[in-house]
Amino acid sequence: MTIKAGINLERLQRWDRHVKETYVDPGILPNAQTVVYRQGELVHQSVIGWADVERQIPVREDSIFRIYSMTKPITSVAFMMLVEEGRVSLSDPVSRFIPEWAGLEVFEGGELGSYRTAPVNRPMQMVDLLRHTAGLSYLIQQGGKLDDAYRKLGLGLKTDLDEFIAGIAGLPLEFSPGEAWHYSAATDVLGYLVGRISGVPFEQFVKSRILEPLGMVDTDFFVPAEKVERFMPCYALTEQGRVIFNAVEGSHYLGAPRFVSGGGGLVGTAADYLRFCRLLLRxxxxxxxxxxxxxxxxxxxxxxLPGGADIASLSRSAIARSESGSAGVGFGLGFAVTLDPTLTLVPGNVGDFYWGGAAGTYFWIDPLEDLAVVFMTQTLYCPDRVRQTLRTMVYAALEDSPTWPESRA
Structure with missing residues (x-):
């Protein structure tokens, strides 16, 4: 038995066998990269599968992934840096910096161009954007009252940031701010606000204030020409099987984006994201x-979340279950937060925090265990079970958890 930083490496290797035999070999996932960091040590790193399945190009330790919504915690940190500098407060109305939103009202009925609305119970605050209680929607959502309007207007897809903000100004809210949890484009709004409040473009702020100081050398909103060989296709699981969702050739990631998405625009490596996780862990x-x-x-x-509720009790979001597990999970300022592991039905500790990306990427940080884990893959509609099993197998390899004192052994 080999123990490193309190982790049984033989037990941890069961995860590599599992993800290979259950997901990569059958073609459910094209690849899997797992990084486990504990007690100041890189305990485990594995790369399995193909960066490009059709060309049989193996995934590498420095392969570049679309991290999609794992961009959100980075954007949230950027915003909180401005809070620390006294430039903005969590209680500020969003209309302080976006005055054209001062008159936003709540959807009551109707269709795009002829909505019936009612006044909000209170103004939208900055904290609502960070915790997804702002009443906004998202073009990737399904089942909300306004999701289709975001898609029809191309908000966050065919617009730049200024056009995105102007487009939302012409729409009602899903609900009055603070009344529900709805996973939304709120973090893209935060990106816009970071640029407006700081006086520099959002992407420049992220690069100069976060990525460069941390040495996240392969993380950016696009892939430069000299790194394209490390970029890979993004796949999607459909009823017809696995298909290419976004190829490398012609990808919009090969040039600076028109819409700089604080909610999902970054690409990067597992090593880079681990540096961000280590910063949070410390x-x-x-x-x-x-x-x-x-x-x-x-x-x-x-x-x-208002009243200390969990996501399950406040959610109006179809994405809630796929991203968080919902029951026993709260939401902080940019992260899901475990409130009660007995309700999540997967191992963890009260206060561990995490999030994932649309292409199956995932990270979590457990301060009590001095643990950070980063998982990378590149396929839309990655089964939720992958993340749940990863958590289970990592915690199953711990030999010295501080939550199990000798008096209980």
Missing amino acids: GGELDGVRLISPKTLELMTMNH
Whole structure:
């Protein structure tokens, strides 16, 4: 039995066999990269499968992935850096910086161009954007009252950030701010606000204030020509089987984007994202670089849903179940937060925090266990069970969990 940083490596290797035999070999996932970091050590790293299935190009440790919604925690940290500088407060109305939103009302009926609306119960606040209680919708959502309007208007797809904000100004809200949890384009709005409040373009702020100081050298909103060989197709699981969703050739990621998405625009490597996770695990500092204070990070990783509720009780979002597990899970300022592992039905600790991306990427940080895990793959509609089983198998390899004292052994 080999133990490293309190982890049984033989037990952890069961995950590699499982993901290969259950998902990669049958063609459900094209690839899988897993990184486990504990107690200051890189305990485990594995790469399995193909970066490009058709060309039989193996995935590499430095392969570049679309991380999609794993962009959201980075954008949230960027915004909280401005909060620390006194430029904005969580309680500020969003209309302080987006005055054209001052008159937003709530949907009551009708269709695009002829909505019936009612006044909001209170103004939308900055905290609503961070915790997804703003009443906004999302073009990737299904089942909301306004999802289709976001798609028809191309909000977040065919617009730049200014046009995106102007488009939302012409739509009602799903609900009055603070009344429900609805996974939305709110983090894209945060990206716009970071640029407006800081006075520099959002992408420039992220690069100069976060990515470069942390040494996240392969993370950006596009893939430069010299790194294209490490970029890969993104696949999707459909009823007809696995198909290419976004090829490398002709991909919009090969050039600077028109819409710089704080909600899902970044590409990067597992090594880069681990550096971001290590910063969070260390309370906002890494290798002498501090982005935010421990107290700010503590606030970010608390449950901010009204009344201390979990997502299951407040959600109006079809994506809630696929991204978070919902029951026993709250939401902080940019992360899902475990409130009660007995309701999630997967191992974890109260206060661990996490999120994932649309192409199956996932990370979680458990401060109590001094643990950070990053998982990368590249396929839309990745089964939820992959993330749940990864959690189960990583925790099953721990030999010295501080949550199991000798008095209970």
